[in-house]
Amino acid sequence: MARLTTIRYGRAAVLLIAGAYFLIPLTCAIAFSIGAGVPGQRIGIDAYTGIFSAGGFADSLVLTLKLAAATIALVLGLLVPALVTVRLAAPRLRTLVEIVCLLPLVVPAVALVAGVSAVLRWGSDHFVGTPVFQALVALQNPRFPLVLVLAYTLMALPLAYRTLDTGLAAIDLRLLVEAARACRAPWHRTLFQVVLPNLRGALLNTAFLTLALVLGEYSVAAILGYQPFAVWILAISGSQAQMSVAVSVLGLLVTWVLLLLIAAAGRARHPKETP
Amino acid sequence: MSAVQTAGGDTPARSYGSKARPGAVRWRVRSVAGWLGAAPLLAFAAVVFGLVLGTMVYGALTTPESEPGGARLTGANMSASLHGPYLTSLIGSVKLSAVSALIATVAGLPIAHAVVTSRFRALREAVLAGSGVLANFGGVPLAFAFVATLGNAGVLTSRFHLLGHGWSLYGFWGLTLVYLYFLIPLMVLTLTPALEGLRRQWQEAARNNGANTFRYWTHIALPILMPSLLGGFVLLFGSAFSAYATAAAMVGSSVPLVTMQIADALSGNVLVGQGNVALALGVDMVLVAGLVVAVQVPLQRRSAKWLA
Numbered sequence: 307m308a309r310l311t312t313i314r315y316g317r318a319a320v321l322l323i324a325g326a327y328f329l330i331p332l333t334c335a336i337a338f339s340i341g342a343g344v345p346g347q348r349i350g351i352d353a354y355t356g357i358f359s360a361g362g363f364a365d366s367l368v369l370t371l372k373l374a375a376a377t378i379a380l381v382l383g384l385l386v387p388a389l390v391t392v393r394l395a396a397p398r399l400r401t402l403v404e405i406v407c408l409l410p411l412v413v414p415a416v417a418l419v420a421g422v423s424a425v426l427r428w429g430s431d432h433f434v435g436t437p438v439f440q441a442l443v444a445l446q447n448p449r450f451p452l453v454l455v456l457a458y459t460l461m462a463l464p465l466a467y468r469t470l471d472t473g474l475a476a477i478d479l480r481l482l483v484e485a486a487r488a489c490r491a492p493w494h495r496t497l498f499q500v501v502l503p504n505l506r507g508a509l510l511n512t513a514f515l516t517l518a519l520v521l522g523e524y525s526v527a528a529i530l531g532y533q534p535f536a537v538w539i540l541a542i543s544g545s546q547a548q549m550s551v552a553v554s555v556l557g558l559l560v561t562w563v564l565l566l567l568i569a570a571a572g573r574a575r576h577p578k579e580t581p
Numbered sequence: 582m583s584a585v586q587t588a589g590g591d592t593p594a595r596s597y598g599s600k601a602r603p604g605a606v607r608w609r610v611r612s613v614a615g616w617l618g619a620a621p622l623l624a625f626a627a628v629v630f631g632l633v634l635g636t637m638v639y640g641a642l643t644t645p646e647s648e649p650g651g652a653r654l655t656g657a658n659m660s661a662s663l664h665g666p667y668l669t670s671l672i673g674s675v676k677l678s679a680v681s682a683l684i685a686t687v688a689g690l691p692i693a694h695a696v697v698t699s700r701f702r703a704l705r706e707a708v709l710a711g712s713g714v715l716a717n718f719g720g721v722p723l724a725f726a727f728v729a730t731l732g733n734a735g736v737l738t739s740r741f742h743l744l745g746h747g748w749s750l751y752g753f754w755g756l757t758l759v760y761l762y763f764l765i766p767l768m769v770l771t772l773t774p775a776l777e778g779l780r781r782q783w784q785e786a787a788r789n790n791g792a793n794t795f796r797y798w799t800h801i802a803l804p805i806l807m808p809s810l811l812g813g814f815v816l817l818f819g820s821a822f823s824a825y826a827t828a829a830a831m832v833g834s835s836v837p838l839v840t841m842q843i844a845d846a847l848s849g850n851v852l853v854g855q856g857n858v859a860l861a862l863g864v865d866m867v868l869v870a871g872l873v874v875a876v877q878v879p880l881q882r883r884s885a886k887w888l889a
Contacts, residue, residue, distance in 0.1 A: 328711070330730065331731075339729070387622075414823030414825075421633035428636055460630060463626075525825045558718070
């Protein structure tokens, strides 16, 4: 009996210490952002109310959301057809597709951006006055840098592949498609009205994870000289430390709610399926 | 007609999965058309990924084109990336990643164990969901949360006058402390399935044979968990090794890291002409990351086999 209590106390102690380590920085960040605990500051939520009127906030947020939307569209547009055909028609491609999707794991973001900037520099040195040059300029358009969308898509591929593949494994794709085809549904109707609705959960998960990635991404954008959300936060931290922490806390909460929603959705589905 | 061409693809198509029916013959016809669905993804990867990686390797192995004589094959960039300040930064990155991954492994095991053996289902669910969230939490917000807590003007620093005791967040150990914030949850997520695979009967059998808890852990549990622990360590190492944003937002260049060196060289903060050395450093990073994956995948497979 005494042993059991020791184990129980040990477990409680471990969880308490871990809880303290993970909660204290969050609590302190919130305290800091409302001015509590900092000498010479009065407590208030000015840092939060001032966010929306802060210079550059709207621009960087809009840019980030546009980038996120384009990245999600590209990731899904590339992966869904590939994974569906791999499962239905070309199983021999499965290994190749898996390798291609997981390959970005061996290229850290900073190495990726080194390569990207080398391509951009090399291209603009060699193709002056040709359509390639125009295309490279369009890629780097500061209002909507497509080059970031391409880089983010590469970075999102591994996680998106795993999420979608798990989602596809959970449904009997072949049965669904055969049933739809037997009912004389044309291919596009089979895809849009039978396959995709059954994949809703996996598609949402992928979209949310990609959104979280783009919202928090700093390295590629900062090194290439663009200013989406994460870069903007760092840019204002020098002059408005309190507000930068406030924005971090808000951004964090949004990302967490998104990811917790995914987790909750993922768990809620299973009990329903097994009666 | 296309059925003849793709007859060879029939066998794998039919044996794929347990759900294949005799009617699957019809799919033969579609297997050529089926390649088309995967074509955009493969083309995208080949063009974008191939171009980026190819240019990086090419640049790392040649002299800058602005030099007299243009681009020539050279080993100077790679060797420069392994000497002087660049070597210091590589070693700094490896040291930071190894130390923080080791601490996270040692700290993650008891936490994962406490969670797995807990009687409270809600606690388990909460910790696992929280770990999933925290493992994805890095970058600038993480750095700011810690700066607000333990930075020079942080809440805890000013409350407990830590600066007077020689505390500084902006160094090696400060950065380690911050990295642990996303590494420990990653470890908990990696270890939980392995710990769930440990059978209760094994512990009971060991106890019946007279083993105490210590011997059970050293002779049974830890050896079985070893592939998961090592695989997790390597995963954490890779994750810390490629991290940039947190360090950039927090410490600037006071801790030498390879990611910072690359960023500095790319933004022209150093001598002109160092761009190709940055590419060589990028190749170094890819090699390290590739090594990490090459070590981790077999370990993961082994652990899945043992604990199935």
